[in-house]
Amino acid sequence: MAPQLLGVLRRPTFGLLSLGITLSFALLFLYSDGFIFFFPYFVLYVPLDSTPYFLLDLVISTLSGIVTSGSIYQLRFVPYVSSRNAGTGLAGMLAAVVAGACPCMYLLPLLALAGGAGGVLGALGIVLNNFQIPIKLLSLALLGLVLLTLERSLGAYCRISLESQPLR
Amino acid sequence: MMKSGRGDNRKVAIGVAAIAVVGAILVLALYQIQNSSRVTSTGAPDPRLAYLTILPGYAVLGPRNATVTIFEFGDFQCPTCDNWFKTQEPQVLQNLVDTGRANFVWRDFEYYGIDSTNASQAAYAAGEQGKFWQFYDLLYTNQGGINSGWANKANLFGFAQSLGLNMTQFGSSFNGGKYLNMVTTNFNDGKKLGITGTPTFFVVGPHGKVVEIIGSQPYSVFQDTVNSMLNG
16 A cells, blocks of 8 residues: 555645755755855865765755645644644654754854844854764654654545545 | 533644744745845946955965865854865865865854854964864864863863964963954954855855855755856
């Protein structure tokens, strides 16, 4: 049996939504981690020793896209569903964004130079910078967990629907 | 038991969608920030040139009168600067600076705190004894976590001692704040240049042409930029 989420992604709206979110997140993470540059011209540069980070960024982006569109599908079409999945997915994506933004050579200086609240956020960013990889792995785990439960709940819903059909 | 209301679901859906939208906006904002400080080099002289001159106190690698100058604005505690130092700088120095095609000037732009400021002052104080670049190498080679203490005063003095510097002279310059003014000037110049992160490079070529390179970009970008300036 094909995975339920695959069925969701085959729908043009959700497939495109997933692709759009994946690309947006990938762009954000790869830019933040210094894998892509726009000036003086566009460059994608992945040093050999940074390949695991690059792959981690791509996997988290892809999972974020799938989980988001899957969650929206679930909330839209599956009645009486718990919002816990979507909440966990949100936490996973937040963790990914935090991990992606913390070491960002563009964001930290801006915060640090802003003074006041920006300075405090900058200081927090410096602390979180040391935990970038654990946060990214946490994000991966959360998104993976949501993916599994989403798949399970969508499958369960389909089964119930079929079984509840009156016999003719 | 599934008794969450549709209102809760809607809130979560809005939150999830918001994250995606924020991600996209952030990308556009970052792109805009990078783009905002660019000034075309056609027509009027580039105003950034006012802050991109080699002043007497600066340590310069390569011929002082080279046609092209690569300015780096960096922070000794910045991990990305360290990454560039270890992965790209050797090629830049070997192929562009050692061959006399360009010279290289390092200027500090600190935002990580007092250890960064002290590290820069210590490097300038070492430069007074002709060992700026040795001190620079030592700092990046020994870089630890941001504000973890690896660049505190005791360690900076230790680095100076390991290079065989005259410690009386070094201590006098460092403790007397002889280079604090230079650090402040570099920082203010950096802000006027619109620096939003480190490392940021400005490649200054003939006819007042300036190209800004942000981040730990590969050697090929520097090579292409210098080549285009020398051939253009």
